[in-house]
Amino acid sequence: xxxMTIAAPVALAGAKSLKATSRRAGSARAVRxxxxxxxxxxRRAARGVLQTRAAITMDMPSAGSGEMTYNExxxxxxxxxxxxxxxxxxxxxxxxxxEIGEDDVDHLNKxxxxxxxxxxxxxxxxxxxxxxxxxxxxAVGGVNPIAxxxxxxxxxxxxxxxxxxxxxxxxxxxxxxxxxxxGRFHRRTFAKGIARRISDWMDWMMPEAWDVEHNHLHxxxxxxxxxxxxxxRNMKPLRSGNLPMIARxxxxxxxxxxxxxxxYAPNTMKEMYQRKEREAQKAGEDFxxxxxxxxxxxxxxxxxxxxxxxxxxxxxxxxxxCFAPYALFQFAALPALGYAVGGAQLATGVLLTxxxxxxITNVHSFIIIATNHVGDDIxxxxxxxxxxxxxxxxxxxxGSANFRTGGDLNDFFxxxxxxxxxxxxxxxxxxxxxxxxxxxxKAICEKHGVPYVQESVWKRVVQLADVMVGKRSMLVWERGD
Numbered sequence: 293x294x295x296m297t298i299a300a301p302v303a304l305a306g307a308k309s310l311k312a313t314s315r316r317a318g319s320a321r322a323v324r325x326x327x328x329x330x331x332x333x334x335r336r337a338a339r340g341v342l343q344t345r346a347a348i349t350m351d352m353p354s355a356g357s358g359e360m361t362y363n364e365x366x367x368x369x370x371x372x373x374x375x376x377x378x379x380x381x382x383x384x385x386x387x388x389x390x391e392i393g394e395d396d397v398d399h400l401n402k403x404x405x406x407x408x409x410x411x412x413x414x415x416x417x418x419x420x421x422x423x424x425x426x427x428x429x430x431a432v433g434g435v436n437p438i439a440x441x442x443x444x445x446x447x448x449x450x451x452x453x454x455x456x457x458x459x460x461x462x463x464x465x466x467x468x469x470x471x472x473x474x475g476r477f478h479r480r481t482f483a484k485g486i487a488r489r490i491s492d493w494m495d496w497m498m499p500e501a502w503d504v505e506h507n508h509l510h511x512x513x514x515x516x517x518x519x520x521x522x523x524x525r526n527m528k529p530l531r532s533g534n535l536p537m538i539a540r541x542x543x544x545x546x547x548x549x550x551x552x553x554x555x556y557a558p559n560t561m562k563e564m565y566q567r568k569e570r571e572a573q574k575a576g577e578d579f580x581x582x583x584x585x586x587x588x589x590x591x592x593x594x595x596x597x598x599x600x601x602x603x604x605x606x607x608x609x610x611x612x613x614c615f616a617p618y619a620l621f622q623f624a625a626l627p628a629l630g631y632a633v634g635g636a637q638l639a640t641g642v643l644l645t646x647x648x649x650x651x652i653t654n655v656h657s658f659i660i661i662a663t664n665h666v667g668d669d670i671x672x673x674x675x676x677x678x679x680x681x682x683x684x685x686x687x688x689x690x691g692s693a694n695f696r697t698g699g700d701l702n703d704f705f706x707x708x709x710x711x712x713x714x715x716x717x718x719x720x721x722x723x724x725x726x727x728x729x730x731x732x733x734k735a736i737c738e739k740h741g742v743p744y745v746q747e748s749v750w751k752r753v754v755q756l757a758d759v760m761v762g763k764r765s766m767l768v769w770e771r772g773d
Contacts, residue, residue: 388718409446411442444649449707451497462723561590566581672769
C-alpha cells in the first residue's frame with residue numbers, strides 16, 4: 293500500500309460547450325450505462341501538467357460547430373438543445389432556493405440528532421455492556437461490534453450530511469439576516485477554528501483544507517485534469533502496472549479500509565497549501581509549500597517518504613496537526629475514560645472498538661463517496677468550463693451517478709450522496725431541497741435525452757473497482773463519446 297497511488301473520493305466528469313439549438317433527436321433517451329465505443333475524434337486538450345485553478349475561464353468549441361464527430365455512445369448529443377435544457381434546470385434551481393427556510397434547518401437538526409443518537413448510543417453500549425453482561429466480547433479482545441457500527445455511522449453522517457452541506461452554504465440564507473450570521477449552520481463560521489472543529493465536525497480532515505479541495509477544486513472542475521478527485525488519473529500507476537488483477541483488487545479493498553486518513557486528509561492539506569502558495573506568489577511574497585507531489589495525490593506514504601528530503605519534516609508536522617484533534621479524542625481520550633471507569637480491560641476494549649469504528653466508517657464513506665463520479669458510463673473532460681454556465685450544469689449530470697433516492701432513512705445511510713447529480717448542479721442548497729429536486733431534474737433529462745445514471749450503490753462499487761484496476765475506462769467528452 294505504501295507505494296500505491298490513491299483513488300480520490302470522487303472521480304468526475306462534465307461536458308464542453310454545446311450551442312446547438314435544433315430539435316433533440318427522437319431516438320435520444322436517458323440511459324443508465326453507455327457503450328464504450330471508441331471512434332477516433334480530435335482531442336482538444338493538451339496532456340500537460342495538472343493545473344489547479346481557483347476559477348475556470350476557458351470557453352470550449354460548440355457541439356454545433358461541425359468540429360466534433362460522435363461515436364455510437366455520443367449520438368444523444370447530435371441534436372441536443374443545451375440552452376433549452378439549461379433554462380428548465382435553472383428554473384428548478386430558482387424555485388428550490390426560494391423555498392429554503394426554517395423547515396430545512398429543522399430537517400438538518402433532525403439528521404444531526406440521528407447522528408448524535410448513533411454516536412452517544414454507541415458509547416453507551418460500549419461502556420454499559422461489560423457492566424451488564426460481563427466480558428461477553430472477550431474472545432475478540434473486548435471489541436464491541438455493535439458499538440463500533442453505531443459510532444462509525446455517526447462519524448460518517450457528521451461528515452457527509454452535516455459538515456458537507458453546511459460548508460457548501462446550503463443553509464446560509466436561513467442562518468443569516470442582513471449579512472449577519474444568526475445561526476450555527478452558516479459556512480462562514482461552522483467548524484472554523486479548533487474549538488468549533490471539536491464541537492461542530494471533528495474528523496481526520498481539517499475543514500479549511502477540505503473546503504479548498506472539495507468545495508472549490510472538485511466542484512468547479514468536475515472530471516477535468518485539475519479535479520483532485522479524478523479516479524482514472526489518481527489510479528494510473530495501478531491501472532497501467534504489471535500486478536495481476538487479483539492483487540489490484542486487493543489494493544482497492546485495502547485502500548477502502550484506510551482512505552480517509554491515508555489519502556484524503558493529506559491531499560486536502562496539499563491542495564490548501566498549493567492555494568496559499570499561489571496567493572503568496574501573486575502578492576510577491578515568499579512561501580514554502582511542504583506538500584509537493586506534482587499532479588499525483590499527497591498521501592501518508594508520500595509525507596513519510598518525503599521526510600528525508602530538505603524541508604520534508606514540515607509536511608509531516610502539518611499532517612500530524614491535521615490528524616491530532618480527531619485521533620487524540622478517538623484513540624486517547626475515549627480509552628482513558630474507559631480506563632477510569634473499568635480499568636485496563638475496558639480501556640483496551642474501548643481503544644479496539646474505536647479503531648474498528650474508524651475502519652467501518654472508512655469503508656462506508658468509500659462506498660458512498662468514491663463511487664459518485666466514476667464508471668464506463670460517466671464522462672470525464674479534457675477541457676475546462678465556466679462555473680454556473682450551461683455546460684457546468686450538464687457536466688454535473690453526465691459526470692455523476694445517483695443511487696436509490698427517497699426517504700430520510702434511505703438517504704441517511706447513503707450519506708445524502710445518492711443525490712450527487714443534483715448536488716453538483718446546485719451545491720448550495722439544503723438536504724431537503726435535493727429530495728425535491730431529484731424527480732424534477734430526472735424528468736427534464738429524460739425529456740431532452742440527457743443520460744441520467746441512477747443505480748444501486750453496489751453496482752456503482754463494481755464500476756469504481758473496475759476503473760481503479762484498469763478493467764474499465766470512463767467516457768471522454770472530447771472524444772465524441
